[in-house]
Amino acid sequence: MGRFIIKRLFLMAFMLIGLLAITFVISHIAPTDPAALAAGPDADTEMIERYRLEYGLDQPVYVQFGNYLTRLMNGNWGTSILTTRAVADDLLLYFPNTFELVVFSIGIAILLGIPLGVTAAVLQNTWADHTIRILTVSGVAMPMFWLGLMTQLYFALYLGWFPLGGRMNMMTDPPDPITNLLIVDSILRGEFGTTAEALTHIVLPAVALCFPALASIIRVNRAEMLETLKQDYIINAMAHGISMVRIVSVYALKNAMLPTMAMIGLRFGWMLGGTVLVETVFDWPGIGLYAVQATISSDFEPIMGATIVLGGFFMFTNLIIDLVYAWLDPRIRGQI
Amino acid sequence: MPDKPILSFIDFKLNFDTFDGVYQAIDGISFDLNPGESLGIVGETGCGKSVTAKSIMGLLPSPPAEVAGGGIWFDGRNLLKEKSSTLKSIRGNEISMIFQDPMTYLNPVFTIGKQIVDVILAHQKRGNHGRSLTSKQAFQYGMELLDKVHLPNPRRQMKSYPHELSGGMRQRVLIAMALSGQPKLLIADEPTTALDVTIQAQILELISELREQLNLSVIMITHDLGVVATVCDRVLVMYAGQIVEDASIKQLFNNPSHPYTRGLLQAVPDPAKPNKKLKGIPGALPNLLNPPIGCRFQTRCSSASEKCTRMPALNKIRTNQKVACWNVGTT
Ligand SMILES: Nc1ncnc2c1ncn2[C@@H]1O[C@H](COP(=O)(O)OP(=O)(O)OP(=O)(O)O)[C@@H](O)[C@H]1O
Ligand SMILES: [Mg+2]
Numbered sequence: 272m273g274r275f276i277i278k279r280l281f282l283m284a285f286m287l288i289g290l291l292a293i294t295f296v297i298s299h300i301a302p303t304d305p306a307a308l309a310a311g312p313d314a315d316t317e318m319i320e321r322y323r324l325e326y327g328l329d330q331p332v333y334v335q336f337g338n339y340l341t342r343l344m345n346g347n348w349g350t351s352i353l354t355t356r357a358v359a360d361d362l363l364l365y366f367p368n369t370f371e372l373v374v375f376s377i378g379i380a381i382l383l384g385i386p387l388g389v390t391a392a393v394l395q396n397t398w399a400d401h402t403i404r405i406l407t408v409s410g411v412a413m414p415m416f417w418l419g420l421m422t423q424l425y426f427a428l429y430l431g432w433f434p435l436g437g438r439m440n441m442m443t444d445p446p447d448p449i450t451n452l453l454i455v456d457s458i459l460r461g462e463f464g465t466t467a468e469a470l471t472h473i474v475l476p477a478v479a480l481c482f483p484a485l486a487s488i489i490r491v492n493r494a495e496m497l498e499t500l501k502q503d504y505i506i507n508a509m510a511h512g513i514s515m516v517r518i519v520s521v522y523a524l525k526n527a528m529l530p531t532m533a534m535i536g537l538r539f540g541w542m543l544g545g546t547v548l549v550e551t552v553f554d555w556p557g558i559g560l561y562a563v564q565a566t567i568s569s570d571f572e573p574i575m576g577a578t579i580v581l582g583g584f585f586m587f588t589n590l591i592i593d594l595v596y597a598w599l600d601p602r603i604r605g606q607i
Numbered sequence: 608m609p610d611k612p613i614l615s616f617i618d619f620k621l622n623f624d625t626f627d628g629v630y631q632a633i634d635g636i637s638f639d640l641n642p643g644e645s646l647g648i649v650g651e652t653g654c655g656k657s658v659t660a661k662s663i664m665g666l667l668p669s670p671p672a673e674v675a676g677g678g679i680w681f682d683g684r685n686l687l688k689e690k691s692s693t694l695k696s697i698r699g700n701e702i703s704m705i706f707q708d709p710m711t712y713l714n715p716v717f718t719i720g721k722q723i724v725d726v727i728l729a730h731q732k733r734g735n736h737g738r739s740l741t742s743k744q745a746f747q748y749g750m751e752l753l754d755k756v757h758l759p760n761p762r763r764q765m766k767s768y769p770h771e772l773s774g775g776m777r778q779r780v781l782i783a784m785a786l787s788g789q790p791k792l793l794i795a796d797e798p799t800t801a802l803d804v805t806i807q808a809q810i811l812e813l814i815s816e817l818r819e820q821l822n823l824s825v826i827m828i829t830h831d832l833g834v835v836a837t838v839c840d841r842v843l844v845m846y847a848g849q850i851v852e853d854a855s856i857k858q859l860f861n862n863p864s865h866p867y868t869r870g871l872l873q874a875v876p877d878p879a880k881p882n883k884k885l886k887g888i889p890g891a892l893p894n895l896l897n898p899p900i901g902c903r904f905q906t907r908c909s910s911a912s913e914k915c916t917r918m919p920a921l922n923k924i925r926t927n928q929k930v931a932c933w934n935v936g937t938t
Contacts, residue, residue, distance in 0.1 A: 510704045
């Protein structure tokens with residue numbers, strides 16, 4: 272087990288370098304001149320050329336990439352042209368917001384998705400199943416940003432239950448950072464008013480973001496439950512008079528959770544990619560918005576920084592999913 | 608027969624309501640099983656052996672399964688009419704079943720121990736044995752059961768997962784589970800088909816041994832007449848959802864009377880004449896969506912005649928032998 276994790280972490284480091292190389296190359300063949308951008312709009316040709324030499328931008332791409340990696344190893348993530356701040360500081364500011372949003376969202380998707388999937392399977396072809404199917408079909412079909420706008424209209428503007436957007440109210444001071452996660456920090460510092468506020472702000476964006484994931488988790492879980500309930504070992508359990516509740520919630524569910532876990536991992540990755548839509552609609556100060564703005568303005572350092580954080584986070588989550596998989600399935604546990 | 612039968616099928620009929628139409632899987636079977644008796648059910652694949660066994664346990668999914676008539680009486684109760692809670696308390700406590708493929712009948716993600724303990728606890732919750740075990744005692748009892756079915760090293764096996772055990776070991780585990788509720792009747796649906804020959808013999812020996820020890824009645828379903836000869840007192844020969852012959856072992860091998868039974872026996876290799884060519888039964892099972900009128904075997908029977916277009920009844924032709932065939936006279 273320990274060896275498996277170390278092996279995977281090594282592999283992750285290589286994958287991350289690969290990911291960086293791809294992003295690096297793409298951003299360098301884009302038809303913009305990084306030197307001209309970095310030197311600023313007022314710079315003349317001579318200044319641009321000097322800048323190019325100074326930062327090694329005249330070198331071949333692979334040399335530049337090598338230089339970049341060396342710099343990164345020394346803890347220098349570069350500076351954002353857009354925010355004029357160190358990329359590392361920006362990421363520390365924005366990533367925790369996205370992290371909270373995504374974790375909250377996948378949490379909702381899992382906590383709702385699995386019971387609904389099980390219910391739909393057990394009550395197959397009843398009104399309950401049909402109702403849940405409507406939910407899943409619309410979850411897959413509805414664009415996230417549209418759903419976000421609709422929930423804003425209804426729950427924020429019309430009912431006034433939740434704020435329209437943002438991470439918290441303008442006037443509230445954030446707690447002194449410990450983890451940089453607003454909800455966690457406010458609890459640790461005992462500022463429960465802030466916690467409540469942060470929670471009301473996270474509900475609508477998290478719901479909008481979770482819908483596609485919720486829909487796929489329900490679908491996969493339902494299909495897997497139906498398949499599992501037909502298995503011989505379920506018949507054997509029934510033949511021994513074990514109660515149906517126990518058969519469904521323990522005997523079948525643990526088996527059906529294996530493919531469901533794979534879907535959760537997959538959906539989690541998509542969520543990280545899709546968070547920018549929700550962040551835009553809800554004015555959420557997250558890394559998705561940060562990365563997109565950097566991309567639009569060819570702000571190279573933040574693009575690379577965001578790639579590292581998002582990519583690394585995604586890979587790490589997948590490692591965790593694999594560990595959960597091994598924990599659920601003894602046949603896999605034996606192999607790692 | 609001194610005792611009253613423990614299990615009686617009375618003109619039991621069961622259909623599957625399929626997309627293509629109504630499939631008459633079991634068509635009016637009647638037989639008695641006496642306490643302590645070991646009854647074999649033989650017949651080619653698809654003739655309804657497993658469906659018969661699963662009907663006793665109430666394990667057929669409905670739809671598509673549909674009881675079309677008759678009754679299954681166990682210990683004075685009609686199983687087809689009982690509430691599902693009563694059926695649950697009968698399952699495992701009074702009637703237990705073991706299945707064909709030990710590979711797929713154990714849950715792959717739980718330990719053997721957890722599965723046995725669960726079954727033991729479920730039995731005592733529903734059962735009438737008046738015991739109340741803690742889960743620790745249930746674990747202990749589980750190990751005793753594994754020991755009883757001669758599984759080596761029970762303590763370690765309790766912590767193993769199914770994929771760590773061989774097929775024969777898994778079948779022993781399933782037998783241990785089946786015995787945990789101290790049933791009166793054990794139904795074994797081809798318990799050795801998926802195992803290799805030496806293991807087969809061991810499992811059959813185990814079943815015979817347990818039968819004597821625990822005074823079990825046994826229903827043994829099999830394709831294999833050799834298995835029948837080793838463990839059964841009496842045999843039902845099934846063909847296309849009907850019983851065509853019901854005979855003691857001795858009568859079956861000495862005086863096989865139904866043409867289908869004779870065909871089955873000719874298809875068994877005789878160790879004394881290894882070079883003799885085996886004779887199969889030509890043709891295939893009739894389509895039970897639309898069964899032939901009269902005897903269901905007539906299409907494959909060499910001695911079929913005009914009268915076979917009427918359904919023959921299962922008639923007693925000798926002591927311990929009943930046959931459903933117009934061409935076999937009663938004596
Ligand atoms: N759930 C079901 N739905 C429809 N038809 C079924 C179902 N289960 C069994 N049958 C049909 O009932 C018939 C009898 O099946 P059964 O499983 O009893 O055969 P069997 O005698 O046990 O054969 P084998 O020796 O191969 O186990 C088969 O023709 C099968 O197609
Ligand atoms: Mg069968």
